[in-house]
Amino acid sequence: xxxxxxxxxxxxxxxxxxxxxxxxxxxxxxxxxxxxxxxxxxxxxxxxxxxxxxxxxxxxxxxxxxxxxxxxxxxxxxxxxxxxxxxxxxxxxx
Numbered sequence: 001x002x003x004x005x006x007x008x009x010x011x012x013x014x015x016x017x018x019x020x021x022x023x024x025x026x027x028x029x030x031x032x033x034x035x036x037x038x039x040x041x042x043x044x045x046x047x048x049x050x051x052x053x054x055x056x057x058x059x060x061x062x063x064x065x066x067x068x069x070x071x072x073x074x075x076x077x078x079x080x081x082x083x084x085x086x087x088x089x090x091x092x093x094x
Contacts, residue, residue: 009048010090020090027071036072044076049083052076 009026013019026047030039040054054074062071 009084012086012088012090014087037074040072040074040076047085047088049085050076050078052078 008022008024010022011018011020026040026043028039028043028046030036031042034042036056036059037054040056041052044050044052044054054076057073057075059070059072062069
């Protein structure tokens with residue numbers, strides 16, 4: 001699938017957190033020693049099959065939820081077609 005602009009996807013029913021819900025972002029936790037950019041690139045590849053170099057726009061602390069945690073917001077130019085991982089993403093719309 002080729003996408004221009006924004007991308008909305010529905011999470012797989014098999015994921016442990018928020019199965020079947022719609023998202024307008026891709027994300028996950030950074031591994032030990034991984035930069036924000038490396039984590040964003042890994043998550044893009046894992047979830048949507050996108051191989052791109054994300055650019056960090058800004059970071060902020062999220063004080064809601066289970067515990068405060070830092071988040072990074074990125075943007076990326078997507079050079080390839082989007083090929084979602086079926087165990088992560090049920091469907092996409094762009």
